[in-house]
Amino acid sequence: MRIERRIDSHHHVWDLAVRDQPWTAQLPALRRSFALSDVRPALAANRFDATVVVQTINVADETPELLALAAAEPIVAGVVGWIDLTARDVPTRLAALGAQPGGETLVGIRR
Numbered sequence: 541m542r543i544e545r546r547i548d549s550h551h552h553v554w555d556l557a558v559r560d561q562p563w564t565a566q567l568p569a570l571r572r573s574f575a576l577s578d579v580r581p582a583l584a585a586n587r588f589d590a591t592v593v594v595q596t597i598n599v600a601d602e603t604p605e606l607l608a609l610a611a612a613e614p615i616v617a618g619v620v621g622w623i624d625l626t627a628r629d630v631p632t633r634l635a636a637l638g639a640q641p642g643g644e645t646l647v648g649i650r651r
Contacts, residue, residue: 547617548591550580561596576613590617595650598622598648602641605639611642618647625651 554561555573564570592604593609593616595602603621605617609618619642637646 545589545617546587548583548586548588550620551591551593552596553579553593553606558605559597559599559602560579563597568578572623576609576615580615590615592616592618592620592647594620598651599623603646605636607637607640607642609642609644610645616642616645619645620650621646622649622650630634 553574606619
């Protein structure tokens with residue numbers, strides 16, 4: 541018997557108290573924090589089992605935070621993070637992310 545999971549492939553979560561999201565400055569509906577508690581009702585209503593969280597701004601600290609969230613929250617099936625892909629040590633940076641709690645959920649990098 542094959543068990544299938546329905547996974548939403550793209551959600552953003554952020555806490556404005558932790559990191560500003562300057563791109564929301566002119567978008568009042570988005571100028572607030574978004575947590576997994578905001579996502580859960582929509583996932584449940586549409587019969588999704590989990591989601592993939594995606595980075596929002598190009599800062600290195602955000603990806604480890606998303607990986608930690610994935611390690612703590614089973615509803616996060618994957619993380620699309622960010623690293624500077626022009627850096628000379630990209631393989632080292634990727635390995636370091638993979639070694640962190642939640643690192644096994646890193647499914648992609650956005651630039």
